[in-house]
Amino acid sequence: MKLKNDLILKAAKGQNVERTPVWLMRQAGRILPEYRKIRNSLSGFKELVETPQLAAEVTIQPVDILKVDAAIIFSDILVIPESMGLKYEMIEKKGPFFSKTISNRNDINALNVSNVEDHLSYVFEAIKITKHELSGRVPLIGFAGAPWTILAYMVEGQGSKTFSKAKSFLYREPELAHLLLNKITEITIKYLKLQIKAGADLVQVFDSWAGILSPEYYEEFGLKYLEIICNSINEVPKTIFSKGAFFALEKMNGLNCETIGLDWTMSIKNATQTFNNKTLQGNLDPCVLYGDYNTIEKKTKEMLHKFENYRHIANLGHGVYPDTDPEKVKCFIESVKSYK
Ligand code: CP3
Numbered sequence: 001m002k003l004k005n006d007l008i009l010k011a012a013k014g015q016n017v018e019r020t021p022v023w024l025m026r027q028a029g030r031i032l033p034e035y036r037k038i039r040n041s042l043s044g045f046k047e048l049v050e051t052p053q054l055a056a057e058v059t060i061q062p063v064d065i066l067k068v069d070a071a072i073i074f075s076d077i078l079v080i081p082e083s084m085g086l087k088y089e090m091i092e093k094k095g096p097f098f099s100k101t102i103s104n105r106n107d108i109n110a111l112n113v114s115n116v117e118d119h120l121s122y123v124f125e126a127i128k129i130t131k132h133e134l135s136g137r138v139p140l141i142g143f144a145g146a147p148w149t150i151l152a153y154m155v156e157g158q159g160s161k162t163f164s165k166a167k168s169f170l171y172r173e174p175e176l177a178h179l180l181l182n183k184i185t186e187i188t189i190k191y192l193k194l195q196i197k198a199g200a201d202l203v204q205v206f207d208s209w210a211g212i213l214s215p216e217y218y219e220e221f222g223l224k225y226l227e228i229i230c231n232s233i234n235e236v237p238k239t240i241f242s243k244g245a246f247f248a249l250e251k252m253n254g255l256n257c258e259t260i261g262l263d264w265t266m267s268i269k270n271a272t273q274t275f276n277n278k279t280l281q282g283n284l285d286p287c288v289l290y291g292d293y294n295t296i297e298k299k300t301k302e303m304l305h306k307f308e309n310y311r312h313i314a315n316l317g318h319g320v321y322p323d324t325d326p327e328k329v330k331c332f333i334e335s336v337k338s339y340k
Contacts, residue, residue, distance in 0.1 A: 001136040008070045008139055009201060012237035012258045012279050014311050020304060021069040022336040023141075024329065025241075026319030027062040028074045031326055034061050045090040049075050052125035059130045063138055066329055067337075070139050070202070073130060073195070075123050077145030077206055080187060081154050083119040084111040088153075101157040103169075108180050113187040117194055124198040131199035142200030144192055146207035146242070147184040147225040148218075151177065154184075163212055170213075170221055177221060185225045189232045196235045204239040204261070205229060211244015211263075218248050223255075230256040239281060243318060249274050264317030268306040279311035286316045289328045296328060300335035 003009070007021035029035055035058050039048055048054055055074040063071050078088045078096055089097045102108060117124070130140055145153075152166040153159075160166075170177045192203050210222055226240055241261030242248060252260055253275050262271055262282035271280055288299045304314065314336045320329060 001131070003136045003139055003201070005069055005138045008313055009237060011311060011313050012202060012239070014258070014277070014279060020307070020312050020314050020336055020339065022314040022333050023068040023070040023072070024062070024066075024316055024320045024332075025072075027066060027068055027329075028058050028072060029320075030322040031320055031324050031329060032061055032065060033326075034058075034065065044092075045076075049079070050122045052122050052129050055122070055126035056129040056133055059126070059140075060133055063134065066326065066333055068138070068333060070141050071130060071134060072141040072143060072204075073123065073127055073200065075126070075143075077143070077150065077208075078153060079120055079123060080145060080150055080184065080191060083116050083191075084113060084154075084183070084187060086111075086154055095159045096153065098153065098157040102151075102154045102180060105176055105179070108176060108183065111180075111183055113183050113190075116187055116190050120191065120194070124194055127195055127198035127200055139201035140199060142192060142195030142198075142203045144188050144195075144203070144205055146205050146210070146222065146240075147181045147188065147229075148213070148222040149207050149209045150184045150188075151180055151221075152209045154180070163209055166209075167212065170217060181221060181225050185228050189229055192229070192233055193235070196233070200236065202237045202239065203233065204241060207240070207242040207245070209244075210242035210248070211246075215247040218242075218245060219251060223248060223251055227255060241281070253278065259313060261315070262317065266317075268303070272307070272310045279313060280307065281313040282315050283317040284315075284332070286318055286321050286324070289316075289320065289324045289332060291328075293328070293331050296331045297335045300332055301339055304336065304339045 007017050010017050011021050059071050059074045062068050086098050086100050091097050152163050155166040155169045156163050237258040239259035240257050243263050246266050259279040259281050264283050264285035
């Protein structure tokens with residue numbers, strides 16, 4: 001089906017666009033009362049993720065309500081560890097929890113990297129339904145977690161401020177860490193290719209915990225595997241978002257991807273001088289959306305001005321915070337769309 005709005009794909013490929021496209025990380029979710037209504041009628045987050053018709057419905061909500069230029073499939077990065085054999089729970093007000101974690105070679109050998117087509121069939125089904133129901137209104141973004149971020153959850157077993165258990169695994173057991181990262185990379189490539197086959201028009205890889213590693217360790221345990229993923233996927237444009245990895249931007253210029261996500265701590269001026277032949281995505285501080293309407297408009301336009309004449313997809317510098325007023329989100333989107 002031909003896309004009626006392909007701004008984000010054009011921007012990703014560096015083609016001319018009549019205006020900057022805009023979407024938000026975590027746009028499908030708790031900010032919308034329409035989402036909470038569906039979510040509260042179910043046993044929990046996982047039921048929503050695993051019910052393709054409902055996952056498709058909440059994927060499309062931000063397109064209808066917020067008028068963003070792309071949809072992102074409603075799922076989670078943690079479906080990959082689950083497919084490999086580590087079941088996760090999503091605990092209300094706390095976040096993800098794994099009762100089984102990875103600590104030795106046997107644990108890694110027991111992981112399964114095959115059958116992702118069956119294990120995660122609900123994701124591919126949700127993508128197919130979403131594509132059908134979008135009927136070409138906007139492109140659909142598929143996604144996965146980066147190998148380092150997935151390792152962090154598989155070793156740590158839950159969210160953490162420092163992820164010191166996961167980080168110490170890299171120092172104590174570097175060889176095992178590489179063994180695990182290779183397995184995650186292998187399944188992630190299969191997973192992204194299946195999302196593309198099901199209909200994803202573009203894919204984003206989230207390295208949410210990039211910023212807690214030293215530059216040397218991020219190169220060895222992070223970027224190395226992002227490079228393999230980028231070189232293995234050539235079907236659609238790819239975005240790499242390494243949160244907090246300002247120290248790695250120069251190296252990331254060498255990645256075989258179209259777009260680099262920037263968080264709000266990264267200098268736009270610095271980034272536009274560092275990269276060549278890439279599109280940049282981001283990077284408004286999500287907290288700007290707690291400001292009043294004038295502040296949101298002003299800060300959004302200042303950001304757009306700094307990206308002027310540079311390939312750009314407007315977004316926040318990380319996911320939108322759950323207690324953000326949807327009207328403020330609309331103000332951000334409108335400010336991008338009306339920018340001249
Ligand atoms: O709108 C979208 O962006 C698509 C859906 C999406 C979710 N998670 C849904 C979700 C995406 C792209 C993700 C990615 C994700 N998941 C990341 C990478 C992006 C980032 O934020 O850094 C990470 C680290 C996770 C792991 C995860 N999932 C955590 C730590 C949590 C708990 C904290 C939180 O944000 O609530 C989740 C839960 C989760 N994933 C929710 C949603 C809508 C909230 C669940 C609910 O209560 O409904």
